[in-house]
Amino acid sequence: MNVITAVKAYITKMIEESEPGMKILLMDKETTSIISMVYGQSEIQQKEVFLLERIDSGNNNSNSGLRYLKCLVFLRPTPQNIDLLSKELRNPRYGAYYIYFSNIVAKADVKILAENDEQEVVKDVQELYMDYLAVNPHLFSFGLSTCMANWKTFTLQRSVQGLASVLLSLTKCPIIRYQKFSNLCHELAQKVDELINKESTLFTFGQSSQPLLLILDRRCDPVTPLLNQWTYQAMVHELLTINNNRVNLSKVKGISKELAEVVLSAEQDPFYAKNIYLNFGDIGQNIKELMEHFQEKAKSHQKVESISDMKAFVETYPQFKKLSGNVSKHVTVVGELSSMLSEYELLDVSEIEQEITSQTDHSSHLQSIRKLLNPGGNRKIRDLDAAKLVMLYALRYRSHSSNDIGGLIKMLKKRNVSEYLISSIDSVLKYAGRYAQPSEIFNVVEAVKITKRLFKGLNGVDNVYTQHKPVLNEILDEIVKGRLREDLYPRLGGFTSQQINSRSQDVIVFFIGGVTYEESLTVHVFNKNNPEMRVILGGTTIHNSKSFLEEANETIRANV
Template sequence: MVLISSARDYVGRMLQDISGMKVLVVDSQTVSIVSVVYSQSELLQKEVFLVELVDSMSKESMAHLKAVYFLRPTSENIQHLRRHLASPRFGEYHLFFSNILKTTQIQVLADSDEQEVVKQVQEFYADFVAIDPCHFTLNVPLNHIYMLPAVVDPPSSQNFCDRAVDGIAAVFLALKRRPVIRYQRTSDIAKRIAQEASKLMYEQESGLFDFRRTEISPLLLIIDRRDDPVTPLLNQWTYQAMVHELLGIEDNKVNLRSIGKISEDHQEVVLSSEQDAFFKANMYENFGDLGMNIKQMVDEFQQIAKSNQNIQTIEDMAKFVDNYPEYRRMQGNVSKHVTMVTEMSKIVEERKLMLVSQTEQELACNGGQVAAFEAVINLLNNESISDVDRLRLVMLYALRYEKESSVQLMQLFNKLSSLSAKYKPGVMIIFFFFFLMEKQLVQFLLKQAGVDKRTGDLFGNRDLLNIARNMARGLKGVENVYTQHQPLLFQTMESITKGRLRDLDYPFVGNHFQQGRPQEVVIFIIGGTTYEEARVVTLQNATNSGTRFILGGSVVLNSKRFLFAN
């Protein structure tokens, strides 16, 4: 909640202290930062009558409006501002930046303001997209770039690191904390980002981060998505994660335009725990329970609709008019959730996802190579299973048994190839901008995220405690075979709360160390988070263990974005 409230506070302060009609000017990233914490109606209440992108603004003069710019302090944005200030369209310019401005950038702005229209320049540290109370993202384009060889595109790789460091710094400036920093030993990129973040916080901008010290310093842990490639490959069965997997969520919005006949009001819908009470109560519910809860919501709405039909007196009419906005909101909310669940049910049936998911969960959570191979082969032979679902099954099998079943894995490769030739002659899957056949795609995943590259005990078969835990789970059974998987992040958080995070696997940066269990932890996943992991973080925070976690990453993944980088 603290990140959402911090971002809201920053946006609110930008707008409420400037009286009169305003235009809000944003860039391609700050538009996301604002949109997840402020609705259009709330912006209107702050007298914002126009929102424009800094790189595609009209040239029409609007001297009656005051311009509020909220931009990332990039060289591109500074150049845009230079041009805008050279021939001002607005009566006043109020400049806010989402992160630390360089002295040279401030000088450029001062030199450009020849007509003295700039009234203020401030840094408001909201350089992250606070999509949920304990979950933020940076929406990094080309999120895959760090997995490619450095010779492919060094500038993009450096831009990736710079953006990660900027976002992490802004989070801690918003929290008013300076953390000790640890990183995943097996990840060069995690080490690099950790060291650059430490240099920024403790050397270059140490004054900015000189907050009141707590007894035990907060912890920033930087880890690599490649340590857990399983979680983003799995189908999901809790509401928020399932929507992202099957329909896609972008900045808490779901695009439903591809769904047949749908009203204009519902072509894009907001799915925010801060704005939608039903979603907040059900975002972590499994699909079966969700259906019952939606039915109950529909029944309640029908009762309200019936009562509104019995308008017999002037008093009844006045009461209805007073309640009409709330009635309309409820009607829209019911329609939104029914539409999404209906569409997801169709996809589940068409792609036979319950059948696929059961085998996925067995591959992720249980042993038994022979049974797993037979189950995957049977699904590959099932013509109802989509190509991408077949590919994910082979990937999961390869990750689980890469050291044990080279012959069987080659059989699965051959089966995939024959199916591709049968159903889609000559078609190849685009992955990371290279044309790779399925076999090469699986091999690339193993090279990047195979057992030799991973730090954690992904399948619970290395550490005695995890082996015992898996055995106990097997003896007791599970409540739901479709949601038995626990992300590796769960083990990591458990290690932190119990003081068992190994220094050898997760070293500290520099001479820092930590005595005692941290009360505040930010875990940043290079390569992206998932909504399944965000759920685990929320549930962990609800246990009141004494440690509060915040999860962040470069993007929010579903299987499509993980596989195809889009």
Template sequence: MVLISAVRDYINRMLQDISGMKVLILDSHTVSIVSVGYSQSELLQKEVFLVELVDSIYKSKEPMSHLKAVYFLRPTSENIQHLRQQLASPRFGEYHLFFSNILKDTQIHNLADADEQEVVQQIQEFYADFVAIDPYHFTLNMPSNHIYMLPAVVDPSNSQHFCDRVVDGIASIFLALKRRPIIRYQRNSDIAKRIAQETAKLMYQQESGLFDFRRMEVSPLLLVIDRRDDPVTPLLNQWTYQAMVHELIGIQDNKVDLRNIGKLPKDQQEVVLSSEQDAFFKANMYENFGDIGMNIKRLVDEFQQISKSNQSIQTIEDMAKFVDKYPEYRKMHGNVSKHVTLVTEMSKIVEERKLMLVSETEQELACNGGQVAAFEAVTNLLNNESVSDIDRLRLVMLYALRYEKESPVQLMQLFNKLASRSAKYKPGLVQFVLKQAGVDKRTGDLFGNRDLLNIARNMARGLKGVENVYTQHQPLLFQTMESISKGRLRDVDYPYVGNHFQQGRPQEVVIFIVGGTTYEESRSVALQNASNSGIRFILGGSVVLNSKRFLKDLEEAQRIARSSTAVI
């Protein structure tokens, strides 16, 4: 609940203290923040009768002096400019201005100068500059996510903008939690180091007064790491509910767009998947696909029983009882339909793309050794007409990441085979992922080949077998959390920023992945938090990845790298 509660608390404070009819004015970032934290019906209960975007609100000249304008915006120069224009000829009776992060003094002066008619009632900073998609998982929804793969010299302006946005997002998390952390970063990542250092500068120098919270016995930890340390997790097919929906259909701000999957009723063309608003989803979001099917069948059976009981309406009293229950009945009907639709659609995709076959080989590549068998399995799948282009590409990438040093000849054979079989194959993309995230660039022991404990664990797992061959993979993040829990995160790999060191084991840890998180990793965090280890982990990233988005970022970075003279 921690992140969602923080955002909801800010929105409540924004809306409940302003009486009367209101218009809520947002920007492209804060619209995501609010839509994930608050439902439309809740906004109506707070007398919000209109929601508009700040860059389009002044296109209408119609005065609405009976409405009070509540602005919730990121403190960007563009938003300040929009506000200045709107305050110059105000349409609303009152203006209440809330910003999702730290305002500069110059911005406050600019707004004061523009408020000639004195319609602004208040200006406040409410630190909700992140999208809280789950209680312990947040994203910054950064559109130009590929920037993290490029050296700063390639595109200095966008690189700085990327870093500034990440620093802002991390700062707002700690302001919302009322904490100032000790900061560590992944040593071999220039961008992780830069973000960690700029965050420390903001918290300990530029805005030290703002972060001067009550000291804890052991300070919280902020760990900044690079997606390229684990390129395997975003390349894998997923078989637990939330992660699978994102991989096969896509989730954006806890909404799933189903308009392209055939004729559905209008109210099912976009559905909400939120652990806060859907009890069935909350109970099943981390369950595997086989169990989900059985659980949905139970949900359908339960609904049918209720439907039958509702069919026996004999008297006025029966009718009155049904009408009383009708909103809950409708809600349950919508919920059952939603989950049946999602599972049916995913089953179709799994069958069409032969994903059970593909995924078994992916998991073998990610979790077990055996180069000869792996080469044969990948070759067979490349020759299989039912396997899609994107699945062929992912298989060759996974093989390359696993065996780049062991089998250069076979790797070249797979490159050639991929190029001949796949019309959409982008030349050099597999080589580019090796340049970005190959074994020489990674800090962690991604495949458990170097660490004796991991080797023993893999051997034991191989002997015992695993409960489900499709979900045997554990992200590298799992090992990182284990290392933190046991006080074994190596200083040489994850140095501290400045002279601030951790004394003892932290009880609160925020791990930020530059380049994006996955729902498989957020599941690991939720399970770790449920294990009562005494440490609360929060996971954040620049975006939420699936394989499609990860490959798109790789392609975009490769395109820019090729057109640049810089050496990547």
């Protein structure tokens, strides 16, 4: 199971199945992102696609004299896109249209397109199930922020469509299990099950074992998205933000125009692929080796004295230029991470975060936070990190008889921390809800177990910055042992006892409310350690702590 491979295979099919010759690729905003996640523009253009267009750009009257070109149309099957495509077909700018939808398209919509195709320019209409963003081989997202607040109006339907396309692209018809405490999980599970039954012919696959789709609620683990990260991909997202593989560096002091926005894609960047899950200390050494390799290449290009030298240089120039750009990009990104790490004292912050989440020592934790928040200490701690420490403390010690949440909030106010961050403390506690106060719905023994589960480190971990393990870590452990509890994660549908008791080799875990790169790392390590199993992870979005706080605040505001 590999979502990047699945999406790439569909794109190759789309481009190569049409007649040979130069082509236009017509997309919408979402499908543009879907393709750009796995292919660079230059790679697409090497496949006879010389122009990329947006159907919703409003500038589609300029190419009226290009009837000799073929047009590949790749759109989500939305009412707006059906309408825009109908207008395009009524006055076609190109000689032939090959239409590909990213998901199941209604027969009524196909009929509308046929009625508008008066000049009979449509040569083919197909469904290619890639209605999601393939981020890593085992990680996908729908790019939906603040999803719980928009659940009824948009997110539920989009999540059903997205999960259907993931299942179809991976050719899986799963048993569906969901987190019992979450109405959202139950509702999504039911809707996906209904769609599978409705489109049963599409979901008929020869499967050696019964796959599992497990739907989880972000609220089961509000801790993981609040932590600073120390692996390359996760650290970049936390400190600089990755948006569809792109990182905006325009605010970096003295940045050149070429590096104002950089692309971090493991598919197109061997250095990033090699370092994506490595800790920050290891990346520094690898950057040094990358620079030394480049310097050696540069020396070999200094000697251009003959025609053969020039020819050799020209032939290797694209690779040389690419290597040069890669070195500049990663030196800039790692340099900025290093500056932020030092300037904002993130090592000290992270150490306390990890201790709060992985150990039980109220007095020591309270003292450490007070020391960092003390305005007289001349510390450079960011307001965001200061507020997150209080959030973690509040989640951890909310029920502790000697907790001093109020005192810590007063310290934040003395630091002039924004009202938004201070109110976010209460929002996160309300967002965590039942899991922050597990005794409300579980007996005392179960309450202790759940609390331990939120704040459980791994024994024998040497690195103080990576002690914390997400709740997902324990869930996967239960799955691999065949012990995932029916009372906590019930299943839908009528399955035989043999199917129910069999261990799934293929598992798709989906988080309503967003997933994190730390959980992606958890799945990467799990797959590596359990080669007989394949786990894919997805979420409505991929959070860093800022986007998670927005999610929590909007969810509470919407009273979900």
